[in-house]
Amino acid sequence: MQSLEAELERARELDTADLADAIESIGFECTRCGACCKAEADDPHTATVFPDEVRDLQAATEYDWRDVARPMPYGLDDGESADTDDAEDDAETDESESETEPTGETFEWALQTDACGDCAFYEEADDGTGACSVHGDRPLICETYPFSVALGGTSQPMGEAVDEAGMVRAHECEGLGRDISREDAEELAAALKERAVRELAEAIAVRDEYAPADPDEGVVVHDSEGAKRPDGSAYEG
Ligand code: SF4
Numbered sequence: 001m002q003s004l005e006a007e008l009e010r011a012r013e014l015d016t017a018d019l020a021d022a023i024e025s026i027g028f029e030c031t032r033c034g035a036c037c038k039a040e041a042d043d044p045h046t047a048t049v050f051p052d053e054v055r056d057l058q059a060a061t062e063y064d065w066r067d068v069a070r071p072m073p074y075g076l077d078d079g080e081s082a083d084t085d086d087a088e089d090d091a092e093t094d095e096s097e098s099e100t101e102p103t104g105e106t107f108e109w110a111l112q113t114d115a116c117g118d119c120a121f122y123e124e125a126d127d128g129t130g131a132c133s134v135h136g137d138r139p140l141i142c143e144t145y146p147f148s149v150a151l152g153g154t155s156q157p158m159g160e161a162v163d164e165a166g167m168v169r170a171h172e173c174e175g176l177g178r179d180i181s182r183e184d185a186e187e188l189a190a191a192l193k194e195r196a197v198r199e200l201a202e203a204i205a206v207r208d209e210y211a212p213a214d215p216d217e218g219v220v221v222h223d224s225e226g227a228k229r230p231d232g233s234a235y236e237g
Pocket of ligand 1: 029032035036037145174
């Protein structure tokens with residue numbers, strides 16, 4: 001695999017007209033089904049959001065950091081007791097003794113979720129159509145769904161690609177295959193290129209900023225600005 005720096009160079013050289021051609025050939029119109037904003041089976045919605053995007057969403061909503069973003073869960077110990085059978089067998093077991101606070105190091109942030117595991121900003125109308133309550137300020141990953149580019153080090157949301165044209169991959173989405181105007185395809189292509197460049201620049205900065213944190217210090221999130229607590233404050237470890 002190419003180095004992140006080489007992939008970043010390739011991302012910067014992507015031709016948005018070629019990307020728009022690919023998007024047009026695949027076709028897309030959002031039906032507002034909400035599938036990309038909601039929990040999938042038992043898995044909560046997990047979409048990467050960059051630190052500056054968290055702050056943009058905070059500015060748009062006046063929410064706290066924690067209301068906008070949560071530590072990316074991968075690699076974290078959630079603190080729940082591993083031996084649940086024993087806990088169930090023992091009626092005397094005090095639940096508070098079998099659970100501890102989450103710990104571990106993780107990379108990047110995910111959009112915050114609600115009690116159902118759906119994106120915290122997802123709203124559903126009575127007729128079942130979905131809407132994003134921060135549509136004008138939504139992160140690049142949402143703006144460009146269901147597309148990604150075929151470059152190492154970029155995110156491939158919602159699993160494997162279901163369609164591909166040139167450098168563009170399309171992921172599971174019921175709006176694929178619908179006609180898209182050239183203007184909309186070009187707008188999407190520009191956002192897709194911007195996202196690829198951002199993701200790779202972010203990955204390089206995370207790698208360069210990384211310094212191991214104390215595993216007993218609770219959850220520490222490494223992003224392109226350094227290490228942070230789950231509330232977005234700097235980890236001084
Ligand atoms: S899965 Fe596709 S059609 Fe459904 S809301 Fe997301 S982008 Fe729109």
